[in-house]
Amino acid sequence: MTIKMLLRALSCCLFFSTIAVLCTGHKGHISVVLLGATGDLAKKYLWQGFFQLYVNEVSKGHSFSFHGAALTPPEKALHLDIQNSLAEEGLHEAGRLFYLSVPPFAYADIARNINASCRPLPGAWLRVVLEKPFGQDYESAQKLAGELQTYFEEEEIYRVDHYLGKQAVEQILPFRLQNRKHLEPIWNRHHVERVEIVMKETLDVKGRISFYEEYGVIRDVIQNHLTEILTSIAMEVPLNLSCSDDVLRAKLSLLDSLQKLEQDSVVSGQYQDYLTQATEELEKKTNYFTNTQTFAAVLVHIDNIRWEGVPFLLMSGKALDERTAYVRVVFKDNAFCVQKEDGRDSTSNTCKPKQIIFHIGHGDIDFPAILVSRGLFKPYVTPSRWQQASELPSHNVFGQDLSDYYVYRPLLERDAYSVLISNIYRGKKESFVTTKNLLASWSFWTPLLEGLEQETPRVYPGGAENSQLLDFMIEDGGLRFVTDENLEVLTVAQKVNAFGSTQSYFLNNTMVSDWAEQLIQKLAEDIQNAADAAIKRSGVFHLALSGGSSPVALFRRLSRHHHGFPWKRTHLWLVDERCVPFTDPDSNFGNLETGLLKHVRVPYVNIHPMPVYRNQRLCVEEDMGNQTYAAEISEFILNGSFDFVLLGLGNDGHTASIFPGNDEGVDGSSFVLLTEGPHKPRKRMSLTLPLINQANKVAVLVLGKGKHEIVTLISRAEKNPRKWPIHGVNPSPGQLVWYMDYEVLLK
Numbered sequence: 001m002t003i004k005m006l007l008r009a010l011s012c013c014l015f016f017s018t019i020a021v022l023c024t025g026h027k028g029h030i031s032v033v034l035l036g037a038t039g040d041l042a043k044k045y046l047w048q049g050f051f052q053l054y055v056n057e058v059s060k061g062h063s064f065s066f067h068g069a070a071l072t073p074p075e076k077a078l079h080l081d082i083q084n085s086l087a088e089e090g091l092h093e094a095g096r097l098f099y100l101s102v103p104p105f106a107y108a109d110i111a112r113n114i115n116a117s118c119r120p121l122p123g124a125w126l127r128v129v130l131e132k133p134f135g136q137d138y139e140s141a142q143k144l145a146g147e148l149q150t151y152f153e154e155e156e157i158y159r160v161d162h163y164l165g166k167q168a169v170e171q172i173l174p175f176r177l178q179n180r181k182h183l184e185p186i187w188n189r190h191h192v193e194r195v196e197i198v199m200k201e202t203l204d205v206k207g208r209i210s211f212y213e214e215y216g217v218i219r220d221v222i223q224n225h226l227t228e229i230l231t232s233i234a235m236e237v238p239l240n241l242s243c244s245d246d247v248l249r250a251k252l253s254l255l256d257s258l259q260k261l262e263q264d265s266v267v268s269g270q271y272q273d274y275l276t277q278a279t280e281e282l283e284k285k286t287n288y289f290t291n292t293q294t295f296a297a298v299l300v301h302i303d304n305i306r307w308e309g310v311p312f313l314l315m316s317g318k319a320l321d322e323r324t325a326y327v328r329v330v331f332k333d334n335a336f337c338v339q340k341e342d343g344r345d346s347t348s349n350t351c352k353p354k355q356i357i358f359h360i361g362h363g364d365i366d367f368p369a370i371l372v373s374r375g376l377f378k379p380y381v382t383p384s385r386w387q388q389a390s391e392l393p394s395h396n397v398f399g400q401d402l403s404d405y406y407v408y409r410p411l412l413e414r415d416a417y418s419v420l421i422s423n424i425y426r427g428k429k430e431s432f433v434t435t436k437n438l439l440a441s442w443s444f445w446t447p448l449l450e451g452l453e454q455e456t457p458r459v460y461p462g463g464a465e466n467s468q469l470l471d472f473m474i475e476d477g478g479l480r481f482v483t484d485e486n487l488e489v490l491t492v493a494q495k496v497n498a499f500g501s502t503q504s505y506f507l508n509n510t511m512v513s514d515w516a517e518q519l520i521q522k523l524a525e526d527i528q529n530a531a532d533a534a535i536k537r538s539g540v541f542h543l544a545l546s547g548g549s550s551p552v553a554l555f556r557r558l559s560r561h562h563h564g565f566p567w568k569r570t571h572l573w574l575v576d577e578r579c580v581p582f583t584d585p586d587s588n589f590g591n592l593e594t595g596l597l598k599h600v601r602v603p604y605v606n607i608h609p610m611p612v613y614r615n616q617r618l619c620v621e622e623d624m625g626n627q628t629y630a631a632e633i634s635e636f637i638l639n640g641s642f643d644f645v646l647l648g649l650g651n652d653g654h655t656a657s658i659f660p661g662n663d664e665g666v667d668g669s670s671f672v673l674l675t676e677g678p679h680k681p682r683k684r685m686s687l688t689l690p691l692i693n694q695a696n697k698v699a700v701l702v703l704g705k706g707k708h709e710i711v712t713l714i715s716r717a718e719k720n721p722r723k724w725p726i727h728g729v730n731p732s733p734g735q736l737v738w739y740m741d742y743e744v745l746l747k
């Protein structure tokens with residue numbers, strides 16, 4: 001059933017097919033209307049939850065009827081005939097519940113129709129239940145909330161955050177209240193080291209990208225589920241948990257005392273396949289690029305006396321190594337134990353780690369659980385609903401064997417939706433998200449989300465392969481990844497320029513990145529701009545080009561698309577040359593000739609090949625080819641300052657023909673040298689770094705996955721031009737720009 005049909009159906013309440021009328025009671029009748037009842041969620045959990053409600057409540061004298069906005073047959077579980085719909089005649093209606101399992105854009109119209117023609121008679125309650133998302137930021141959440149508030153009273157609106165129905169989460173406040181004698185002295189900054197609130201998933205978001213692109217992990221999980229958990233852990237606990245207003249007010253007060261987040265309060269990631277999946281699912285062109293985070297960890301601080309200075313770490317991600325969700329409160333450990341554990345009285349646990357864990361689901365323990373280190377205290381847990389777990393296997397949980405904890409589990413495991421449906425029915429508003437609390441949460445998260453739009457997340461491979469890549473630590477009041485990784489350099493100041501390429505920094509110099517084709521196009525434009533500027537300044541343009549495979553595409557681009565290029569005033573020089581005849585396929589000049597010179601009109605006298613062939617022999621020192629080339633440069637170029645030098649980067653970190661582990665050409669007074677590389681043809685002639693560093697502009701062009709490793713390596717390595725000649729490129733009067741395609745960066 002489409003949304004349109006659904007809206008039409010809603011124009012009159014009576015249009016709904018009544019699926020079942022269950023039992024006749026004397027305490028009043030409850031009508032339940034499920035909209036979007038054929039969706040996956042509805043099928044799986046909602047009908048089941050409502051059936052559970054019926055089973056639990058019908059004995060207490062209520063009668064129920066269930067109506068679906070979808071016209072598909074009812075679940076056989078329910079066994080009753082649509083025709084019985086009229087049997088409710090003559091019953092007194094106590095309340096009417098609408099469950100909207102529909103996308104948010106449909107809310108406003110549905111709300112209008114419910115208000116206009118579906119309200120129950122005075123005396124009976126109306127409850128309208130909504131599913132997330134409740135907006136994407138403060139503004140959109142406020143707009144959506146405003147629309148709902150035109151039609152409904154606050155007490156009629158029930159926003160579901162299904163984490164509030166998870167048994168271990170639901171139990172946090174009762175646990176804190178029931179154990180306050182033990183907890184009150186230690187549930188504070190003096191005793192709590194840190195709090196971790198975690199939801200890890202192994203699945204990725206393939207198939208849901210059109211949704212996910214708009215949200216990302218912070219909006220999808222952290223702003224709602226993890227923030228709700230944070231409030232339960234950190235808020236002041238009212239003495240009467242049955243008083244919804246008190247609970248909600250304490251929650252709001254906690255949300256209001258969250259310290260403003262800074263840009264370094266977060267580390268973020270994106271699993272590697274996300275970009276490809278997004279490009280496919282959204283049918284984007286191959287140069288699509290997105291900053292959507294699929295992993296984030298956020299450091300939250302609370303500005304109140306209880307929690308000042310205590311780090312709360314909220315973390316969630318897709319494509320991680322395991323599926324689990326938990327809250328872990330770690331207590332400070334300030335006792336030093338002299339005698340080893342073995343010989344100790346088993347009741348003395350001063351030296352063991354102390355922690356309390358609310359295990360929400362999945363992971364190492366496959367049931368909801370509350371774990372309290374035996375060194376702390378033996379907790380009280382509502383005996384009608386929770387029991388101490390017995391016969392647990394020996395298993396290490398956060399550094400302690402299960403036997404080191406008091407472990408409690410629910411007597412009866414219940415699905416979150418069935419818990420929440422029962423709470424809706426009972427009007428327990430504290431298990432839902434009120435408008436005020438929703439907006440308080442969004443006003444906390446929105447500035448961070450806006451800042452993150454400009455940041456490139458760290459790319460991670462997914463699954464167990466992530467290894468330590470996503471590990472993070474607290475440093476200087478912020479978070480940072482433990483391991484350095486070259487992609488991090490991308491996060492420094494980004495802007496997208498007119499060409500749509502991403503501009504940022506790499507090794508402290510400007511970096512332009514894009515897909516190869518667009519990148520070459522950008523580089524060609526930049527060379528032409530440099531040519532125009534040089535000619536304006538001095539009448540000529542001196543361009544020095546490297547050999548290798550990378551510039552070939554550039555030559556093609558320049559010859560085919562740059563008809564206005566001032567070739568007549570351009571001098572072409574070589575950065576390096578292999579000691580082979582010009583006719584050899586390895587000759588840099590040979591490649592320049594076939595790739596470029598055959599197609600553009602550069603005056604013959606402006607072409608300056610390297611004199612590797614002299615006196616009928618190749619690269620012999622006594623022939624002083626290097627001296628000749630240096631003289632030619634001095635003759636033509638003021639101060640030997642090239643206008644533009646194009647370099648490449650070898651897989652071993654060499655640039656021009658200056659090779660790693662070799663002093664030649666890194667410093668000194670020589671301008672041109674014969675050098676020797678590790679591969680055939682080994683002998684080369686090359687401009688030296690001191691000469692290159694006199695240039696006005698130096699570009700380093702790096703293309704292809706094959707260069708990912710070396711780029712990662714040189715970005716991490718300590719600056720040492722002798723080991724990594726590329727580190728020695730640093731044009732003193734000029735500018736160095738890196739041109740790297742996405743394949744290099746993302747592999």
Ligand SMILES: *[C@@H]1O[C@H](CO)[C@@H](O)[C@H](O)[C@H]1NC(C)=O
Binds near residue numbers: 112115116150151
């Ligand atoms: C809600 O319904 C009532 C009764 O039909 C109507 O008077 C009122 O104008 C409606 N509210 C809005 C905002 O449409």
Ligand SMILES: *[C@@H]1O[C@H](CO)[C@@H](O)[C@H](O)[C@H]1NC(C)=O
Binds near residue numbers: 242243
């Ligand atoms: C707790 O609050 C509920 C709901 O407001 C109220 O009915 C109940 O009497 C209160 N209990 C105590 C002990 O004050």
Ligand SMILES: *[C@@H]1O[C@H](CO)[C@@H](O)[C@H](O)[C@H]1NC(C)=O
Binds near residue numbers: 507508719
């Ligand atoms: C980058 O530049 C900053 C400021 O100019 C300087 O402090 C820092 O040492 C540089 N880093 C490297 C790796 O050169």
Ligand SMILES: *[C@@H]1O[C@H](CO)[C@@H](O)[C@H](O)[C@H]1NC(C)=O
Binds near residue numbers: 638639641
């Ligand atoms: C050339 O070098 C000399 C000496 O280093 C310097 O004074 C002069 O300004 C330079 N000329 C240009 C155009 O850079």
Ligand SMILES: *[C@@H]1O[C@H](CO)[C@@H](O)[C@H](O)[C@H]1NC(C)=O
Binds near residue numbers: 631
């Ligand atoms: C030419 O090479 C020799 C070493 O072979 C070097 O000493 C000399 O400085 C070089 N000449 C120039 C102008 O760079």
